Amino acid sequence: MRDPQRARERMVETHIAARGVRDRAVLxxxxxxxxxxxxxxxxxxxxxxxxxxxxxxxxxxxxxxIVALMIEAAGIATGDRVLEVGAGSGYAAAVMSRIADRVHAVERHASLAEAAQRRFDALGYRNIELRTGDGSRGWPEVAPFDAILVAAGAPEPPRALREQLALGGRLVVPVGDDVAGQRLRRITRVADDDYDEEDLGGVRFVPLIGEQGWAEDGSRAA
Ligand code: SAM
Known part of the structure; x- marks a missing residue:
């Protein structure tokens, strides 16, 4: 690639800003x-x-x-503590780490988590803490979070993730009965036991496999 900076700027203009993402920090x-x-x-x-x-x-x-849309929807800002469930390559966590104070990320495949960690180290992104495991249970030891992003589709918004939101915190999660397609939902904790829910449109994610997601065989986990 001859000019990656130019390619990035073009991506932001044509695929992200032109499609309605306005948050300057995200762009x-x-x-x-x-x-x-x-x-x-x-x-x-x-x-x-x-x-x-x-x-x-x-x-x-x-x-x-979709990465930009979800980060904007989660309203991530300077000073925030963020959790990402489904770190994959580490890209979305890296983008969030340029905005938030601290990003915690969980990935169930150790090989992907190791590759993501090597990328963070090489790029000097030191405010990301990554671990291998089942992120459908959240990360209770470091909760609460101002924002939680789930990069995989769940049958229901995981209860553990709702409970790990700070007051005013936002959970952005693809939810749906069909593993092949979901609705993107934003759940905001407005009081201790009170949550607002909004539908942000249709999306298609790989399944969230775990205790509060789908079982490996595609059925609902207990
Ligand atoms: N955000 C990622 C990126 O920027 O590369 C893309 C994520 S990919 C669409 C979804 C990821 O969620 C996969 O890497 C998958 O292994 C992971 N995943 C699925 N269920 C999980 C779970 N219960 N806990 C943690 N990661 C999970």
Whole structure:
């Protein structure tokens, strides 16, 4: 790729800002993080197209527009503590780390988590803490969070994630009965035991596999 900076700026203009994402911090962060470093070797030339790409272990790095849309929807701002469930390549966590104070991220595939950690180290992104495990249970030891993003589709918004929101915190999660398509929902904790829910439109994510997601065979986990 001859000019990655130019390719990033073009991606932000044509695929993200033109489609309605307005949050300046999100647009700036997307124009900063080198997405070509988060794709598989040989796929760099496709890094700035608006599409998901394979990252190994049968998983994908999400489409840039969807990453921007979810981060904007979660209202992530300076000073925030954020949790990402489904870190995959680490790209979305890297973008959020350029805006928030601290990003905690969980990925169930150790091979993907290790590759993501190597990328964070190489790029000097030191405010991201990543672990391998089942993120459908959240990360209770470091909760509460101002924002939680789930990058995989769940049958229901995981109860553990709602409970790990700070007051005023936002959970953005794809939800649906059909593993092939979901509705993106934003759930805001307005009081201790009171949550507002909004529908943000249709999306298509790989399934959230875990205790508060789907079982490996595609049925609902207990
Ligand atoms: N945000 C990622 C990125 O920027 O590359 C893309 C994520 S990919 C669409 C969804 C990821 O969620 C996959 O890597 C998958 O292994 C992971 N995942 C699924 N269920 C999970 C769970 N219970 N806990 C943690 N990660 C999970």
């Amino acid at each position: 700036d962060a997307m124009a900063t993080v080198p997405r070509e470093r988060f794709v598989e070797p040989g796929m760099e030339e496709f890094a700035y197209e608006d599409s998901p790409l394979p990252i190994g272990a049968g998983q994908t790095i999400s489409q840039p527009y």
